[in-house]
Amino acid sequence: MVTTTASQKKTQAKMEYDAFLAGCPSRKLLDRLSDKWVTLILSALGSDGSHQLDIGCAGEPRAMRYSELSRLLAGVSQKMLTQTLRSLERDGLISRTVTPTVPVTVSYELTELGLSLHELMRGLKSWAQTHMDEVLAHRETYDERAAG
Template sequence: MATMTAAQQRAQAKVEYNAFVAACPSRKLLDRISDKWVTLILAALGSDGAHQPGADCAGEPRAMRYSELARLLAGISQKMLTQTLRSLERDGLVTRTVVPTVPVTVSYELTELGLSLYEMMRGLKAWAEVHMDDVLAHRETYDTRAG
């Protein structure tokens, strides 16, 4: 049996990624990126954060300070925002920049990898905003019929 280099092993594993297989590492990635806070952070960093619900989020991607993200993402705790940003940075989806000012300024920005995911998430977020009334109506019909 021939010995494979580390690069060859990675290439082989990449060919074999299949999220339908229980042990596939892409399942953990899908779990992480399907989190609501990940979706909302990507949407915030991918646009100007000033759009109206249901409107096209076509603002230019830009860096945002931690405090801006915290204000924009109603309901997120400081702990959850910090944990989510760290996981996004670890996965290479955002970069964290520290500017030595008084007080220190920390900003987050999408990487090229993060921008590619943002494009997909943007559509998902827009779909949820546009179709929420339909989903609520279906839920009500179902609950009335089931109850």
């Protein structure tokens, strides 16, 4: 009988991830990553705070305070921002650093794992901004056709 080590079992399990299968845990991850706030937070943590539509938020990834993220992400509630940041920290995509100042300073930063996803999310955000006019035109054409 062949014995497999824990490392070999882990490697085998990784090879078996298939998001097309109903029971694959990667589906839950895809569900989380498809959330607009996740996309915007991961994009924001790589920004310099600018709002350049042509290239998305430019700049090198950097730590941001909660209040900076809240201001940048127009429309996000405090509850949603907190929940999303916690889920991203739980998944290992961001790290949370508490600095004992008065008042306490909390900042968030992309981890190595988060950095590996950052450019993709920034590209997705940029694509949506760049192609929004086309999408709106297609929606209008479709709705007219469906109503007629």
